[in-house]
Amino acid sequence: MKIQMKWELEDPYNLIVFMFGFIMLGITFFSGLTRNDVVFMVSGPDEIIVSESAKTLGLTLPRLGTEEYTIFALTGALLVSLxxxxxxxxRVAKSVYSLPVRNYSVVLSKALSAMVLLFLASLLPAFLAFVYIHGDIPDLIGRALFGEGFLAGYLIYxxxxxxYVVSVSALVAMLSPNTxxxxxxxxxxxxxxxVLKLRSLPPAVINEAFFKAYTTQFYPADRVVTxxxxxFYTGLLLPVVMLGVALILSEWRDVS
Amino acid sequence: MRWNALLFAFLVAGLLIPPEYSSGEAMGEPGYLFVEAPSGLVADIVGVGSYATPVGLALPPGNYTVRITGNVTVIVQVSVVAETSTIVRVDPNAVRDAVSGDGIVSIKAIFNESANYSQEKLHPPFDPFAVPSGGCGGASVYINISKPYPMDVEILGRNRVYITLNGTFMHIGDDSDGNPCMFYVGIFPGGGSRLESIRNVTYTVPWARLEINSTPDDLTIYLNGGHNRYIFYTPMDFYVPAIPHDVYNVTAVGYYGTIRIPVIHRLDTHTVGIADGHYLVESVVKVAPNETYHVNVNMEKIKSALTVERKAVETVPLEVRSEPSNASVVVTDGVLRAFANTPATFLLPRGNYTIIAFKNNLSAQKSVVLGGEGAKVFLRLIPANATLSLAVQPENATVLLNGEEVEVGNLTLSPGRYNLTVKAPGYITKSLEVILAPNEFKSIEVSLERKSVVEDKGIAISPSQSKTDDIKLEETPGNEQKGVFNDTQTFTTSPTENIPNSPSPKEDSRPFVIKISLLMVTIGAIYIALRTRR
Incomplete structure (x- = not known):
């Protein structure tokens, strides 16, 4: 599986899609952060300003709004379909799947590779844009990420x-006749x-859970659990089920 | 790979280069600040002096704060740029007319050129007001209120936004069965809030309703100096605490036992700030329990009543020397004033000026027409006197001249610059600068305005709700508010007995454990399905 993942991660088509996602998401995050304008309080002692700024800054860590999600979903779908x-x-698959490994193992390695590339293509530009915009504020990034317990939740987010994106795409890919x-x-x-403004499905449900957890809970552990x-259901269980079904399908379907 | 590393290092190095800021205009080239307001008002230019309006000053380029105090206070923070006139036009009466509503006891209009008070809408991919209905509690999305006491916000719906007060018992909505939701509110400044369910409560904080509107809509709201960037845009309604008097020895039974609050302090005023760009209008509203209050700000009127304009000025030099040298010089055309010590070169717009120089009891005065390529003036100072005739209203007011108390009437003084301060209990202190020329007889009448009811009674209002820390308040209300950060509204005694049968935290976390188990089972089932199929 390790070697298969290496193949996928070094594939030029996949890397081109990765670069597309990286650059486009980076630009969107950057413009989103610069649009946020100055944050300050009309009054209040310095301690509160610093603390509140750190917290607000944590909440303004780039996440998936409408524009960002469009690029994110497109990148994910492209990666998995490819x-x-x-x-x-x-017909390259005929030789790949003839290797002495189970089909689901090959598909799983492809799904994991897609996850790695999509994760890096979104998280790295998010941090770069964030550091570029807020990096000149002493201590603020450290406090926003570590002091307020945002980092763990942000990575989980x-x-x-x-x-979610990879599992949906993987299931569709397994059910589809062609790329x-x-x-x-x-x-x-x-x-x-x-489009249908369904708030019970990702991305809305994950966004809302993140926001709610970090605005209603005080302790970092509580925030992560909340x-x-x-x-849980649509952000974690549903994708796992979909990925599982995709893996089972890969065993049933012909390679070609 | 090496080239990639070099490129990356180059990009990172680019981030480390500090931005180069313009060092501004060359020093020595003054800028001009004009304050145009109805006569009879005093413009306090912080760090410079107080002057009767209209006034113009030649000043070194920099940031200045102009404060016009009255029942409507106007504060303008502007940059003065070299060789440019910055004209501040203020009409406090028009500002007063632009703010309407019930219970408003004082108004402050702020224009700050270096601040943008508007908080732009983020359009988050969620609805901040979408709170599941049914049980007690709601969404708490931070509000940075620390004065006079820490407060937070609890959202139960679009029209059910409650401002919670630290260390009090509050009734925040009802559950789906109609039972009241009672909470002990704990607020951690900078950390959010905590609501603890209580029962057998002896006093809950009464609510008043604040309905805030503006023209146009969608302006940022600051409540008691705090804002919430996700929610607070006009029009907006709030439930706010309205505690008409101190309440002592309040108790309730909470999760850990009996909670006793020795005193809940009076809180019957709230400051409503409405902002648009550089403009912020703060109205102090006095509230009573179970009443509804309206605040409406017409920002368009505010913007026409408080303007800042810049014009380029062509200046010529005016050289002033004196005998003896090192004398103080004032150059004025009636409105514009410039100050220096001789020998001095003033850069002033062309026009007719009066030059007054003074040193100890010596002084001199000369008129000059400044045109063409400028002018040179030499003044020989000789002994002279001037007379200042003072009349003040109310008559019992104390008059200070350069900090020393003087009697009202005719005063014989040496020519020069004097700082005149008039104050009386219950009135707003007025301070202004007076320039006396040699042999001049100047008559000045100062009538003081009464302080607003709130200031007079010393009700807890933040004295500096605006971003004007550098402004020295002449009349800080003698209010009872305390330092903020560690200042809780109240403090409670340690828990005692009566631990109620509340669900334990372990029980709360049970559903999540079940969920994780469900996930594990699902993964296991998929794994078995894959392994068993050949």
């Missing part, structure tokens, strides 16, 4: 988003909650 369907369309259908189906399914609790 990894899971393109080799089948070009992205992991959850990545898991084009896989791409179209994935984007449609990923974008549907946004966040996971609030987004």
């Amino acid at each position: 990894m899971m369907r393109y080799d089948r369309d070009t 992205w992991a959850m988003m990545v898991l 084009f259908a896989s791409l179209l189906g994935s984007i449609t399914l990923l974008y549907a909650p946004l 966040f996971l609790d609030g987004s």
Whole structure:
């Protein structure tokens, strides 16, 4: 599985999609952060200003608004479709899947590779944009990320988003006849909650759980638990089930 | 790979280069600050002096604060740029007319050129007012209120936004069965709030309703100096604490036992700030329990009543020398004033000026027409006197001249600059600068305005709700508010007995454990399905 992941991570098509996601998300995060304007209080002692700024800054860590989610979903769908369907369309899969490993293992390694690339393509530009905008404020980033317990929740947030996008795309890819259908189906399914304004599905449910956890809870551990609790069914369980079904399907389906 | 590393290092190095800021205009080139306001008002230019309006000053470039005090207080913070006139036009009466509502006891309008008080909407991908209905409690999304006491916000719905007060018992909505939701409120400044369910409460804080509107809509609201960037835009309604008098020995039974609050302090005023860009209008509203109050600010009117304009000025030099040298010089055309010590070179717009120089009991005065390429003036100082005739209202007011108390009437003084301060109990202190020329007879009448009811009674209002820390208040209300950060509204005694049968935290976390188990079972089932199929 390790070697298969290495193949996928070094594939030039995948890397081009990674670069697309990295740059586009970076630009969107950057413009989103600069749009936030100055944050300050009309009054209040310095201690409160620093503390509140740190907290507000933590909440303004780049997350997935409408624009960002569009690019994120597109990048995820492209990565998974290319990894899971393109080799089948070009018949390369016949040799890949003839290796002495189970089909689900190959698909799982592809899904994990897609997760790694999508996670890096979103988290790295998010941090870069954040540091570029707020890096000149002494102590504030440290306090926002570590003092307020944002880092753990923030990493989980992205992991959850990545898991959701990859699992939806993987299931669609396994059900699709070719790359084009896989791409179209994935984007449609990923974008549907946004168009239909469904607040019970990601990204809204994960966003709301994150915001609620970090505004209603005081202690970092409580925040993480509340966040996971609030987004469990559609942010964690549903993607795991979808990925599991995709893996089972990969065993049933022909390679070509 | 090496080239990639070099490129990355180059990009990172680019981030480390500190931005280069313009060092501004060359020193020595003055800027001009004009304050145009109805006559009879006094403009206090912080760090410079107080002058009767209209006034113009030649000042070194920099940031200045102009404060016009009255029942409507106007504060303008502007930058004075070299070779440029900065004209501040203020009409306090128009500011007063732009603010309407019930219970408003004082108004403060602020224009701060270096601040943007508007908090832009973030359009988050969630609805901050979407709170699940049913049980007690709601969403708490931070409000940075620390004065006069720490407060937070509890949201139960679009029209049910409660401002909670630290260390008090509050009735915040009802549950789906109609039972009142009673809480002991603990607020950690900078850390959020904690609501503890209570029962058998002897006193809950009464509410008043504040309905805040503006023209146009969607302006940022600051309540008691704090704001919430996600929610507070006009129009907006709040429930705010309205405690008409101190309440002693309040008790309730909480989670850990009996909670006793020795005293809940009076809190019957709230400051409503409405902001748009550089403008912030703060109205102090006096509230009573179970009443509804309206505050409406017409920001368009405010913007026309308080303007700042800049014009380029062409200046010519005016050289002033004197015998003896090192004398104080005032150059004025009636409105514009410039100050220096001889020998001095003033850069002033062309026009007719009067030059007054003074040193100890010596003085001289000369008029000059400044045009063409400038002018040179030499003044020989000789002994002279001036007379200042003072009349004040109310008659029992204390008059200070350069900090020393003087009698009202005719005063014979040496020519020069004097700081005149008039104060009386119950009135707003007035301070202004007076320039006396040699052999001049100057008559000045000062009538003081009464302080507003709130200031007079010493009700707890933040004296500096605005971002004007550098402003020295002439009349800080003798209020009872305390330092803020460690100043809780009240303190409670340690828990005693009667530990109620509340659900334990372990029970609360049970559903999450079940969820995690469910996830593990799902993963296990998938794994088994994959392993068993060949």
